Amino acid sequence: MSTYQLKVNGAQKSVTVDADTPLLWVLRDELGLVGTKYGCGIGQCGACTVHVDGMAMRSCSMTPSQVEGKEITTIEGLSKDGTHPVQQAWKEVDVPQCGYCQAGQIMTASAFLEQHPNPSEIEIKNAMHGNICRCGAYNRIYTAVEKAAKSS
Amino acid sequence: MSDKPITFSRRSFMRTSSLAGGGMLIGFNLFQACKPSVKPPIDLSNLDYNDFNAFIKIANNGAVTIFSPNPEIGQGVKTAMPMIIAEELEVAWKNVFVKQGILDTKYYTRQVAGGSQSIRHGWDALRQTGATAKQMLVNAAALRWGVDANDCKVSEGVITSPTGDTLGYGEVVNEAALLEVPEEVSLKETKDYTIIGTETVNVDIDGIITGKPLFGLDYTKEGMVFAAVVRPPAFGQKLKSFDYSEARKIPGVIDVIKIGKKVQGLLEADPSFGSKISPSDKIAVIAKSTWQAMKAKNVIKAEWEDDTFMESTADHDKKLTDLLDGTQWENRRKDGDVNKAFKEADTVIERTYESPFLPHNCMEPMNFFADVTASKVHLVGPIQTPEWKAGLVAKMLEREPEDILLEMTRMGGGFGRRLYGDFVLEAAEISDAIGKPVKLVYSREDDMSAGVYRPAIKYRIKAAIKDGQLTGYHLKEAAINDNMYGLIPNFFPAGAIANYQVDTANYQSNITTGAWRAPYTNFLAYAEQSFFDELAEAMNVDKVQFRIDLLKKVQPEKDERIQYDPDRMIAVIKKAVEKSGWGQQPKGVFQGFANYYCHNTHVAEVADVVIENGKPVVKKVTCVVDCGIVVNPMGALNQIEGGVIDGIGHSMYGDLAFEGGMPKASNYDRYRLIRMKEAPKVEVHLMQNEHSPTGLGEPTLPPAGGAVANALKAATGQRIYKQPFAKYPELLKIIEEPIIG
Ligand code: FES
Ligand code: FES
Numbered sequence: 094m095s096t097y098q099l100k101v102n103g104a105q106k107s108v109t110v111d112a113d114t115p116l117l118w119v120l121r122d123e124l125g126l127v128g129t130k131y132g133c134g135i136g137q138c139g140a141c142t143v144h145v146d147g148m149a150m151r152s153c154s155m156t157p158s159q160v161e162g163k164e165i166t167t168i169e170g171l172s173k174d175g176t177h178p179v180q181q182a183w184k185e186v187d188v189p190q191c192g193y194c195q196a197g198q199i200m201t202a203s204a205f206l207e208q209h210p211n212p213s214e215i216e217i218k219n220a221m222h223g224n225i226c227r228c229g230a231y232n233r234i235y236t237a238v239e240k241a242a243k244s245s
Numbered sequence: 246m247s248d249k250p251i252t253f254s255r256r257s258f259m260r261t262s263s264l265a266g267g268g269m270l271i272g273f274n275l276f277q278a279c280k281p282s283v284k285p286p287i288d289l290s291n292l293d294y295n296d297f298n299a300f301i302k303i304a305n306n307g308a309v310t311i312f313s314p315n316p317e318i319g320q321g322v323k324t325a326m327p328m329i330i331a332e333e334l335e336v337a338w339k340n341v342f343v344k345q346g347i348l349d350t351k352y353y354t355r356q357v358a359g360g361s362q363s364i365r366h367g368w369d370a371l372r373q374t375g376a377t378a379k380q381m382l383v384n385a386a387a388l389r390w391g392v393d394a395n396d397c398k399v400s401e402g403v404i405t406s407p408t409g410d411t412l413g414y415g416e417v418v419n420e421a422a423l424l425e426v427p428e429e430v431s432l433k434e435t436k437d438y439t440i441i442g443t444e445t446v447n448v449d450i451d452g453i454i455t456g457k458p459l460f461g462l463d464y465t466k467e468g469m470v471f472a473a474v475v476r477p478p479a480f481g482q483k484l485k486s487f488d489y490s491e492a493r494k495i496p497g498v499i500d501v502i503k504i505g506k507k508v509q510g511l512l513e514a515d516p517s518f519g520s521k522i523s524p525s526d527k528i529a530v531i532a533k534s535t536w537q538a539m540k541a542k543n544v545i546k547a548e549w550e551d552d553t554f555m556e557s558t559a560d561h562d563k564k565l566t567d568l569l570d571g572t573q574w575e576n577r578r579k580d581g582d583v584n585k586a587f588k589e590a591d592t593v594i595e596r597t598y599e600s601p602f603l604p605h606n607c608m609e610p611m612n613f614f615a616d617v618t619a620s621k622v623h624l625v626g627p628i629q630t631p632e633w634k635a636g637l638v639a640k641m642l643e644r645e646p647e648d649i650l651l652e653m654t655r656m657g658g659g660f661g662r663r664l665y666g667d668f669v670l671e672a673a674e675i676s677d678a679i680g681k682p683v684k685l686v687y688s689r690e691d692d693m694s695a696g697v698y699r700p701a702i703k704y705r706i707k708a709a710i711k712d713g714q715l716t717g718y719h720l721k722e723a724a725i726n727d728n729m730y731g732l733i734p735n736f737f738p739a740g741a742i743a744n745y746q747v748d749t750a751n752y753q754s755n756i757t758t759g760a761w762r763a764p765y766t767n768f769l770a771y772a773e774q775s776f777f778d779e780l781a782e783a784m785n786v787d788k789v790q791f792r793i794d795l796l797k798k799v800q801p802e803k804d805e806r807i808q809y810d811p812d813r814m815i816a817v818i819k820k821a822v823e824k825s826g827w828g829q830q831p832k833g834v835f836q837g838f839a840n841y842y843c844h845n846t847h848v849a850e851v852a853d854v855v856i857e858n859g860k861p862v863v864k865k866v867t868c869v870v871d872c873g874i875v876v877n878p879m880g881a882l883n884q885i886e887g888g889v890i891d892g893i894g895h896s897m898y899g900d901l902a903f904e905g906g907m908p909k910a911s912n913y914d915r916y917r918l919i920r921m922k923e924a925p926k927v928e929v930h931l932m933q934n935e936h937s938p939t940g941l942g943e944p945t946l947p948p949a950g951g952a953v954a955n956a957l958k959a960a961t962g963q964r965i966y967k968q969p970f971a972k973y974p975e976l977l978k979i980i981e982e983p984i985i986g
Binding site for chain 2: 094114118121123125126129130131134135138140168174184187190194221222223224229230231234235
């Protein structure tokens with residue numbers, strides 16, 4: 094077990110875990126930030142997406158030592174009270190079905206729009222292609238990303 | 246027909262009561278209300294477990310809280326059902342709170358759970374409940390004013406007397422709680438609806454977009470530990486021995502135990518659960534965190550021995566073909582004489598359609614919390630059939646049913662997988678053994694390799710054509726462990742062809758199988774809709790007109806087994822033709838048509854395929870749905886779009902092959918699900934009518950595969966007889982690279 098200093102959603106956190114513990118499980122089990130979801134554990138589904146220094150990253154495939162000293166943002170820290178334009182667009186479009194994949198979708202979309210404020214259709218589709226939605230809410234995910242791009 | 250009246254007595258399913266701190270509680274049983282004869286529940290302070298599963302609380306300040314009885318699996322019922330109650334109760338939707346969970350009052354301390362029932366089942370009961378509660382509030386106000394209740398008016402929770410006095414619900418609720426439950430109430434007319442039919446965002450939206458702990462995997466309790474289970478790698482194997490010395494060295498590991506005895510005991514007592522859970526002993530690793538449990542699980546050295554035959558996909562293929570070629574049939578419907586029709590036919594066409602096993606792949610892997618103590622058994626998690634599972638756990642642990650407390654969480658997908666709750670039994674057995682609150686977690690690999698799969702199925706359909714007419718139709722189903730449910734043999738084209746027969750056969754496998762979104766029809770619809778296209782081609786008639794002409798022959802009034810409504814189906818088809826531009830598509834767009842009826846809903850879909858870089862791509866699907874009155878159009882459209890995309894995704898890519906009893910894929914690196922770039926635009930059109938609402942979660946899935954297969958034929962000239970389409974050898978020969986969007 095080792096101790097790591099992590100900066101999560103603006104707050105400094107000290108965690109003591111095995112060195113190989115994925116950031117996903119550090120967030121969920123150690124810090125109680127369960128908004129970040131487990132879907133596959135191998136970087137294939139995007140349910141676990143968080144921001145590391147503003148980039149969308151798969152938290153299931155990162156260890157604590159890789160993120161020490163970096164800014165980690167989870168869905169809980171994306172905004173106060175869900176007011177981020179992407180969250181608002183998700184609400185207006187009523188994107189979720191079961192909702193399980195949606196935190197990951199929102200984190201992918203928000204990091205993407207930060208870099209590409211005026212995305213084309215194919216850019217949006219490429220950006221969101223790595224996030225699986227088993228319920229098939231892809232039409233609405235697309236619409237919400239487009240809407241958020243226009244509103245921000 | 247689908248609008249059969251449901252009769253019940255309000256007294257038998259509703260009870261009202263005053264709340265200790267003021268206000269009124271109305272308990273009702275949504276599911277009993279659907280049955281004509283039920284015994285009235287005893288008084289509220291001493292409820293039986295199954296008496297009530299839904300509640301309305303009206304507080305002194307007029308706030309209305311509806312405790313939604315249905316677990317939310319993503320079908321939107323947690324929003325739609327309260328909308329129906331609120332409509333008849335005459336309250337503003339913004340003043341309604343919807344909750345799911347333990348209702349903690351002195352009258353009611355146990356969680357009671359309802360199964361997953363569609364809006365159709367609740368429609369009458371929910372309206373009656375809302376209307377009855379409203380009537381009691383009005384009666385209380387009328388009593389206070391000394392006027393006739395019939396002369397009072399209600400709007401948005403405010404009652405107005407004939408002389409213009411007003412009282413809010415909160416002001417009369419204490420008196421209302423003491424009144425008799427009225428037997429006769431009147432329901433609103435459709436045209437007066439102010440909530441039903443409005444676009445309503447799902448009630449959990451804020452929690453979802455901010456990452457609140459809503460799901461089973463998010464649940465936690467003081468002192469909880471985590472368990473991961475090592476199960477036999479192959480179906481047909483059982484545990485021989487295991488060595489856990491390496492696992493014990495992993496920090497955080499608390500215990501490694503063998504489980505299985507309790508489940509085996511239950512299977513002996515209740516064999517009905519037999520094809521849903523492996524009977525082998527298993528190894529449970531208990532640790533302080535999820536990761537430690539998962540990690541330790543992977544270093545357990547277990548030896549397995551072959552118990553029964555270990556099947557491969559090649560075996561399934563052969564066995565199903567043998568069944569199709571054999572003579573062991575169970576007849577499910579027989580009209581006229583198909584064999585005579587075949588003998589006299591000008592042309593006989595016979596085709597065989599094949600589908601693979603499919604895992605459910607709920608985005609949230611299976612998991613469940615259990616805390617078994619001497620005084621109670623506390624279970625929490627995502628489950629579609631809580632009452633059934635509570636009963637099984639009671640039986641398994643030899644406990645009284647009232648010791649079991651089951652709480653439902655939101656579910657990260659269901660698709661049928663969470664009907665079974667094999668994981669509930671495992672979690673309860675582990676907690677019972679270790680004496681601690683425990684959360685059983687499946688890795689994705691566990692989830693995909695210990696599934697309760699949709700099994701492989703083959704259909705063989707044979708048709709007779711004489712003098713340009715369809716004179717005979719014989720559908721045979723060869724399946725694994727089970728066969729189509731009883732209504733399906735009476736689906737279209739039953740009733741349209743004089744000589745019509747459906748036969749089924751199955752063989753028993755040790756691979757666990759069960760329902761998967763739109764059971765049987767999820768594949769049958771593709772087979773039949775492809776076949777109809779071939780028939781129309783052989784008869785040289787228009788494909789859509791061919792379907793309409795057949796539907797016109799159906800006389801449901803003369804055959805009570807026929808549930809679908811040919812007129813509603815024809816209307817849906819015509820609308821799909823109009824909205825999709827069927828037959829007038831621009832050059833380079835290839836269309837495929839399919840229509841289907843299941844879960845009381847009539848659907849038609851047109852898929853548009855184009856060729857891009859030498860490969861066919863599904864660009865758009867036009868989907869027309871008749872699901873009666875639409876309670877929440879926003880939620881309905883979401884369901885419909887999802888069903889179409891799910892149907893396309895699984896017919897194009899879904900494939901779980903087996904080798905030596907082992908699934909050949911166990912995570913998304915080897916198992917392909919549809920993704921953003923492969924998902925077409927889904928354009929939905931809802932029929933407007935006043936029929937009772939019907940199912941939405943399932944009916945748009947089955948025709949999607951048929952529409953796409955027919956469009957692929959139009960685009961490439963190749964008929965597809967086997968799912969998944971993207972792997973169909975004949976199609977792969979034509980296109981230059983694997984199909985992706
Ligand atoms: S859980 Fe990390 S990508 Fe699937
Ligand atoms: S909403 Fe269910 S997985 Fe995306």
